[in-house]
Amino acid sequence: MSTLIKNGAIITAADTFQADILIEQGQIALLGQSLEVDGAEIVDASGKLVMPGGVDPHTHLELPFFRTVSSDDFYTGHRAAAFGGTTCHIDFANQRKGESLHEALAKWRQLAEGKAALDYATHVSITDLRPSVLDEIPSLLDEGVTSLKLFLSYKDMYMLPDGDILKVMAVAAELGMMVLVHAENGDVVDMLTRQFVAAGKLSPEYHALSHPAWSETEATLRAIALSSVADVPLYVVHITCAGAVDQVSYGRARGLPVMGETCPQYLFFTADDLRRPDGAKFICSPPVRTKADNAYLWEALADGRIQAVGTDHCPFLFDGTKPLMYDGEEYRSPGKESGGGDFSKTPNGMHGIEDRMLMLWTYGVGAGRFSANRFVALTATNPAKIFGLYPRKGTIAVGSDADLAIWNPEARKTVSAATHHTRADHNVYEGMALVGLPEKVFVRGELLVDGENWYGRRGNGRFLHRQPNAPVL
Numbered sequence: 001m002s003t004l005i006k007n008g009a010i011i012t013a014a015d016t017f018q019a020d021i022l023i024e025q026g027q028i029a030l031l032g033q034s035l036e037v038d039g040a041e042i043v044d045a046s047g048k049l050v051m052p053g054g055v056d057p058h059t060h061l062e063l064p065f066f067r068t069v070s071s072d073d074f075y076t077g078h079r080a081a082a083f084g085g086t087t088c089h090i091d092f093a094n095q096r097k098g099e100s101l102h103e104a105l106a107k108w109r110q111l112a113e114g115k116a117a118l119d120y121a122t123h124v125s126i127t128d129l130r131p132s133v134l135d136e137i138p139s140l141l142d143e144g145v146t147s148l149k150l151f152l153s154y155k156d157m158y159m160l161p162d163g164d165i166l167k168v169m170a171v172a173a174e175l176g177m178m179v180l181v182h183a184e185n186g187d188v189v190d191m192l193t194r195q196f197v198a199a200g201k202l203s204p205e206y207h208a209l210s211h212p213a214w215s216e217t218e219a220t221l222r223a224i225a226l227s228s229v230a231d232v233p234l235y236v237v238h239i240t241c242a243g244a245v246d247q248v249s250y251g252r253a254r255g256l257p258v259m260g261e262t263c264p265q266y267l268f269f270t271a272d273d274l275r276r277p278d279g280a281k282f283i284c285s286p287p288v289r290t291k292a293d294n295a296y297l298w299e300a301l302a303d304g305r306i307q308a309v310g311t312d313h314c315p316f317l318f319d320g321t322k323p324l325m326y327d328g329e330e331y332r333s334p335g336k337e338s339g340g341g342d343f344s345k346t347p348n349g350m351h352g353i354e355d356r357m358l359m360l361w362t363y364g365v366g367a368g369r370f371s372a373n374r375f376v377a378l379t380a381t382n383p384a385k386i387f388g389l390y391p392r393k394g395t396i397a398v399g400s401d402a403d404l405a406i407w408n409p410e411a412r413k414t415v416s417a418a419t420h421h422t423r424a425d426h427n428v429y430e431g432m433a434l435v436g437l438p439e440k441v442f443v444r445g446e447l448l449v450d451g452e453n454w455y456g457r458r459g460n461g462r463f464l465h466r467q468p469n470a471p472v473l
């Protein structure tokens, strides 16, 4: 069966043009003016924008964390993503202490199997570097995994010492793999957290105070310096502050293959939000910072100092003592309340997989901060390129998967937990206005979202094998 999307304005990272799109066997078969195809199902996109579905390079579905698990699984998270115009994502298979990387990957794949409605891939996080773990890195390529995540923070949990980071980077460099880093200084965070807890300073704002911007700035430069020694491409995840942006710029200005990502929460919120009565909703790591940092990040997205927007999607219920009705079923899971008012015990994380493109469209493109083409680059094309999914994903071109979102630029909505699709009992953007929304979302040519209707199916999503030696943007 073929589908013909007619009369839409196509927006890619490079171009805006009027054309029809013919979809055959899940791929874009033809782009052209006034196409006529016998028997094709016609989708009229007059007055609408047709964009590549979003690629979210940073999510944590069903992540076990802080004695609970993030509240979106591979089905609910995919459903939420699709309603937000995102059609593909890259999650993290996190190695636990004592585990091999392949065990971590197999466990993670089991979680996704049978649930996924979107296509998906994974990075592998290394948290316990034994010689046997170093030896198994090359065989991850056979599993289609081309990127490794390392932590400079979460001491005694995920953090690796610099020597181990360098060892992994050297192996990754030889294999054409990309290294991702969580860049905060784990010793700084550990010491400050202990001090605040000992002093009885437990409220959410101390989460931000125990994760200062200088700790992120220092760790970002350290990671860049180590990556230059190992000569490996580096992707700094969830940049929150001006100092870290400047370190990425410093490296890039010296020709280093360094790229940076920020997330919507760092564009909209500040440590003041942690002082709200519901401040625990805003606890994420690294923390939300200042208005000046928000503004600096918006500018860095517009002028190219930052290359991608991910979400670090890792939602928890605000009040997990109450069941949440989701899609006709009761859902229960310990949430932010499980920290008992102690920031150091509160699950870190925020939702974003559904909100990312919606918020960036209205408050990025709509507010005149950057063009629609830049929006596509930041949310789809660049993540696909950086992580070896391009041109299969992340663009509109003949031969690409027909992962498309048809946006109505006039549609309006107010963000609300009452109407969102994320499995969470709150939305941090509650009450904010959206102008311009995806109306129809396709994955490999199949209609998943049509207005408020959901046609996605469990198990239809495919695991994506990626290629190493992806370009550095």
Ligand SMILES: [Zn+2]
Binding pocket: 058, 059, 060, 312
């Ligand atoms: Zn993350």
